[in-house]
Amino acid sequence: MTTKPRLYYFNGRGRMETIRWLLATAGVEFEEAEYLETREQYEKLLQDGALLFQQVPMVEIDEMKLVQTRAILNYIAGKHNLYGKDIKERALIDMYVEGTMDLNEMIMLYPFSSPEEKEKNFALMIQRATNRYFPVYEKVLKDHGQDFLVGNQLSRADVQVQEDSSLFVSLISNLPTIKKFLQPGSQRRTEPDDRIVETVNKVFFLWIFRFVD
Structure with missing residues (x-):
């Protein structure tokens, strides 16, 4: 068992x-x-x-x-089977994932900011998300015209972007397993x-x- x-x-x-x-x-x-x-x-x-x-x-x-x-x-x-089909796809997945990790680090540590630092850190977090990270994923999807970031199949890169943003809400959130996970x-x-x-x-x-x- x-x-x-x-x-x-x-x-x-x-x-x-x-x-x-x-x-x-x-x-x-x-x-x-x-x-x-x-x-x-x-x-x-x-x-x-x-x-x-x-x-x-x-x-x-x-x-x-x-x-x-x-x-x-x-x-x-x-x-x-969420890590690509070959070493090249894994490299791309790792690259996109590291971007989400950088952003997630800011999101995760924000609540631990001192009161006087919170406003500044929040502004920086929004600025980095909208100008540095989110545009990358939007461009990748636009350039290859597919539903997922790598290899036209779901990977951990899509899942981690979904966790940290609303980019893929309409697509990923309708997957049965994710839909169940989002329920109360x-x-x-x-x-x-x-x-x-x-x-x-x-x-x-x-x-x-x-x-x-």
Whole structure:
């Protein structure tokens, strides 16, 4: 009997949300094994040797305990035919994905900005999204006239752009697996709120940049 992937992270989006989206797109059921809410939970994972680099997210899948977000995403995408047909397509997918990762980094860290920095960071985030990142994906689709970014088939690049923008809402959101994931009561997480920020700071003693990757 196949065991569902087990996810270890905070009860929020962060770096785990892209993993949730990719699993959902692949039609893979998963479970939130443990939400980190205390420093003690985090230290127990360390003591158990579950966090190779002392970082989350961590996903138990196929008898492995995977850490490092990109490694987890690459494994899931490769396993479920969401990573291109050859090395050239994978290179293109990686290139587009790294753009979404850059943008997602800004979105993810925005709630942790100081009050005086929030307005400036929000403006920069919007400026980068509308002038640097979104136009690239629009141009790629326009130039090759296909529905998806690479190889005219769904890949992790499409999924990650969908997570961070509304570019592909009408197309990707109608996929049965994504449609199910967007329904109320699913395992999808929303943007971080004050409670999540407080929890992250409590667990990591404000060392967020060192321990969350």
